[in-house]
Amino acid sequence: MYNSRGVALHSELIHRWNHAFSILSIVAFPKKRLLFAGSQDSKILVFDLPTYNLIHTIRLGESQEETHTRSSVLCLTRSEDENFLFSGGADSLVRIWSIGEKAIRDDFLPVTETATVYSVTDIGDIFSLAYLDSLETIVFGCQNASLLYVENLIQKIQRASSDRLENINRLPHRRYDKFFDSLGPTGCSSNSLSQSSLTSLQENCGAAIIEVPSENIIKYAHNGFVYSTNKLCPRFNQLLEKNSSTSSSEHIISSAGDGISKLWEFSRDKQLNTVKVTLVNDKIDNEDSVISQTIEFPFLYCGLTDGILKIWDLNTQQLISTLKTKNESDIISISVYMDHIFAIDESGITHFYQNQVNHWNPQQGKILSSEIFNKSNAESVSLLTGGSDGSLTLWDITSLLSAVPLSDALQINASSKLQATNSWAVYQPASLDNEEMLETLRELVSYQTVSQCKDTANTLSLRRCAIYLQQLFLKFGATNAQLFPLPDGGNPVVFAYFQGNGKGTVEKGSKKKRILWYGHYDVISSGNTLNWNTDPFTLTCENGYLKGRGVSDNKGPLVSAIHSVAYLFQRGELVNDVVFLVEGSEETGSANLKHVCEKYHDIIGKDIDWILLSNSTWVDQEHPCLNYGLRGVINAQIKIWSDRPDGHSGLNGGVYDEPMVNLVKIASKLQNEQNEIQIPNFYSPLKDLTEVEHERFQKITKLANIDESTTVEDLITNWAKPSLSMTTIKFSGPGNITVIPKSVTMGISIRLVPEQSVEQVKQDLKTYIEESFKQMNSQNYLEIKVLNEAEGWLGDPTNHAYRVLKDEITAAWDVEPLLVREGGSISCLRMLERMFDAPAVQIPCGQSTDNGHLANENLRIKNWSNLTEILSNVFNKL
């Protein structure tokens, strides 16, 4: 098998078993090294994993016939401790088996049927089972669209078997049968068969018989067959319930033929000693029958008809990605192991990973079931598939999981990722220690969170990163941490709230402040990795520098802020309230941040006092800076096109109005010979630079280690004057010098100063261009499109926050920070200021040589740790 890049991928066939009938369900008991396979002919086959021997066959039903298919085993599951096996199937019964330890010498495995669960309603086939260990509750999904459960199972089994008499009483001794006991056309009852129902009286029955009580039947849990019920690992409860976390509840997700995936909460009612069920949400609509599903938190993978596979984020109930198998037939089974997706359809196994798709056909007829498990030594990973030809195959996919082509090898290595995932639930003390912070940053950098790439791999990485941050906040003790979904399904905004718990320096009478830290977890693409000296998505520490994509923009500064707040909080010293707003679409223009802020205004808090961010660098390598001004921006496209197709200058030249000519004329009117921008009113709001600012600029040219030829005038032009750049020209046609293009598009980028209103300039620009175009009396068409925009920003560097920061920076660096402005833009800054009616402060972290957005992005560790120290003081002193 080869992937698209010609790298050989290995999934080795370890073993193949053959049975006469289809294998419909599989469950592995890795600790006991056993494998259970449910078959169409009402059997459960038990294999010993070390020897690959069939060591036991459980027959279902008490039919005299050797083979019958009345009790086909459609689903199997087990308890976590591997002491119980549950089977469900075509006979509408759930059977519970207790599984003992295998005798070492003779392969004898004690298997006892301990109970049978049934319902008196006609539930049809049982398609899915889930066992909630902590509640001792078995949940099953049925053909009649209902979900049934029995709680306190172990207790019930014990009670039932200790009370034999009652048990016998409840057995179906007296059976009246409408069919057999009804009269034939002649008025006689049919005879031959009715005997068998009489002889069916049985004195002894080892297993307890448990009826599902009325209140444990969720009628119409769906409107289709309930094909899947999967348990959610209890340690994720905290993430789903946002604010509260009750330990005595578990969650399952059920999916059905109606296409809906529903999340249910099962929680114990301590007084009644029962389990009650609540539908948490049913917002996930796959729009097509869900045949199979699996969960690898935070993602829900749904296998649908026609080979479609949908990946959902459970946290925000958003569709993240849709994949499709080549064969376009129903996805019968689906298994996922650390982002490796194995979708099973009748043509075989399709393996999705990153942007690769591999397919192989294991020659088993139609594959009907699959399961992935770690062998007990945890090193090797196995995939099992059961087929319609009765074969069961075991594949070693360990090398497949690690055989990642070179450029993708930049991903996190699998085992470290697993450990990280498993350690989520552990409360972790925050520290200002570089080592601890490095661990956090290492994990953050490992997520390939390129928001400009919309492919599945990046989308999943962005989600995982958001979840990681949410988890991190909770781990550090945040009062609340949740993900705000974006309306367009984009990368969620991570929100966290640390409630001030320290007495600290807040003076009597003065109110506790609420500070908002803004950051982002998305990054710019690494570009060509050959230009990098280190792996962009593996944090590397060399010569006092952090290296990797995002270390400077913006993951590094974000870690500083998180650790400084968490450190204070955990020591009970956090004086003010701090909220974090960390978005995943900064590099693509923060399109929906405003929407999120509006929608969740109440949760974020109305009474924000200060907005802090660290999203830029110093002007040089030596002088710490404080930034108080940014320019605004309008990026726009001017498009002119004609009705005619591309022309030829010999045939059509001079005959018609040419779009390119129109465009060049318009472009020439945007600036005059003195490079003054000709958009009406463009300069009129501008104010002269104050004396104070002039002095600041002068100081920068004197002190900062920048190009010596840079004058104060240059700085003013760059930071405090507007500009207009013509950046791109695109045209239709082959680009041949004789071809007259049918359409041309020009890109312009206008940088604005804070005095200018974006709306006004936009309006003036449009009117001006439209007027100029009109004067040409051209037959062509004009369109002006604003691609993105940002308002300019000017902070007050003399306010309280700047003063506090100035002092702290001076203390940390032994030198006063330079007060600088910047020629660039941050689109959300003014929006945040307006939304929360609070002033913003921009604290540059790294040096001018950080290479943000470029190859070899880096951040000096000293800058990073100093920022943490500065912030831990600032958060308390504001």
Add this chain to the structure above:
Amino acid sequence: MCRFLIFKGKQPIRLSHLLTRPAHSIINQSFDSRLRLDRRRPMNGDGFGVAYYPLDDELSEDGPCLFKAITPAWNNQNLSTLAEKTKSDLVFAHVRASTYGVLSETNCHPFTYHSLCFMHNGGISNFKGIKRILLNHIKDEYLNFIQGSTDSECAFALFLDTLDKLGYDPKKQDGDFGNVPLRKAMLQTIDYIRNWTKEANKNEVHVEPSLLNFAVTDGSTVIVSRYITSKTDEAASLHFSCGSSFVETSPGEYRVERLDRNQDVIMVASEPLTFERGDWTAVPTNSILTIKKQTILLHPIIDEYYQEDPLYLRSSTLAESKGLMGSIPLAKAVEKNVPPLEREGRTRPPTAVAHIA
């Protein structure tokens, strides 16, 4: 004592596998119905009808092929030949024991209107009392569509009118109304009948409930109701079965093979066709079954006759007295220790019944 059968398959099936060959096919059911409580009229002998949607694109225009006769189905040589030589992936079949209306071909089900096809198992309570209201309610074109004299045909006319008033043209040649509009129209139709009969029966002392097992299709979606206007009685029987294929295991004996979750073969029937109890599941009383593509959906009909308690045992006496209750025939081997299942017709142990009462 009517019976109906609906088949929808991914692959077409020979009609004889449904109609004539199975030992318990509806044709055979019509003279050897396993539930013979209706002694007055032991046979479904008042004619039959089969509607099937042709496979050929040219032929499938404007609805199904319809074959009806008033002779008893088991005596019809034409039916045997036709069934043997015809294949279809969507079949509606009905055998009739008249409850209302005389014996004539126009009174035989199914009824068709362009792409739509409809049949009914049961009866509208006090139909005489609401007939005028119903006929006044519907547009002329649907009034004129009625040719026979049965309550069922009027119910179909009402359904067409309802679909029309929901904004869908029932004359649409290629059908394909979608499952949501069809289900909505079905619910609305049931709702009208329920309200009108309630009004008409206001002063009656003893009223029999309406038994409304309706089936309708537009050639792609199938909607079937199992409904009764009573909170305590069981509706006329209705079962469904689905699987990967419908196979003949020995002459006359069939099985629905279920290998995986595919519903390549779907059957809905008043009385099961095979002798495997596990093959068939009862459609819950007062619900609607939808076949959307090859997927079965189940929706409850929630009104004053809906029972919240999933274990509530409706009385089947009424449906049985009308010969509208079919049970599942059993195969030879019966498991000894399986607990009672209602669909098998076995009673519950007295202890279990007691806790409900």
